[in-house]
Amino acid sequence: MDIINFFNGFSQAQPPPGRASHGQHPRHRLWLARVLALVLCLSLCLLTANPVWAGIKDDHFDGNIFALYAGNGSLVPPKTTLANSLRSDRPTLLTFYVDDSRDCKQFSAVISQLQSYYGRVADFIPVILDAIPLQTQDDPTEPAFYYKGYLPQTVIFDVAGQVVFEGAGQVPFEDLDDAFRTVFDLLPRSESLDLKRRPLNEVNAELVR
Numbered sequence: 699m700d701i702i703n704f705f706n707g708f709s710q711a712q713p714p715p716g717r718a719s720h721g722q723h724p725r726h727r728l729w730l731a732r733v734l735a736l737v738l739c740l741s742l743c744l745l746t747a748n749p750v751w752a753g754i755k756d757d758h759f760d761g762n763i764f765a766l767y768a769g770n771g772s773l774v775p776p777k778t779t780l781a782n783s784l785r786s787d788r789p790t791l792l793t794f795y796v797d798d799s800r801d802c803k804q805f806s807a808v809i810s811q812l813q814s815y816y817g818r819v820a821d822f823i824p825v826i827l828d829a830i831p832l833q834t835q836d837d838p839t840e841p842a843f844y845y846k847g848y849l850p851q852t853v854i855f856d857v858a859g860q861v862v863f864e865g866a867g868q869v870p871f872e873d874l875d876d877a878f879r880t881v882f883d884l885l886p887r888s889e890s891l892d893l894k895r896r897p898l899n900e901v902n903a904e905l906v907r
Contacts, residue, residue, distance in 0.1 A: 768810035781839035
């Protein structure tokens, strides 16, 4: 039934007992007008609504991308800070991201895959761009010092805290893996897919799969 016809019929109905039959009370008409306006507004909202469904191929926000798209919510928040990691003898992977970027969503799986290989012997520090204090850009122990304006952006430090790799955008897993293999003096992937040291060095059991 048409909404307007419904309310027109309703407004022409017999008044309640005790009311005059020759016309409607002004308050009754005002109430009907308000109800009709509300129903019309709700109907227009439903007809014109365009709900946003976020996904890995769009730039909409839908939550922690590492939990949603990489299956690894343990990466955020990071377990250590860049300053603490640089003071240790552990290599570090620093990656900048935002939760509403398709590139960052897709790249999160690469970071998670790397962590599954190197997470026991290296620190992984995903940093959301919105949380970086701009006043720390001159401090080499702070993430802002290394940010170059790309998303995602990844930096790898060796055990001495020196930058050995910088990459912008969706860097392939192989490039990041090569950087870590160099840091840990591992055999190249062409010789061993497993994480094994070169024969001249002592085998690190933590890196052997």
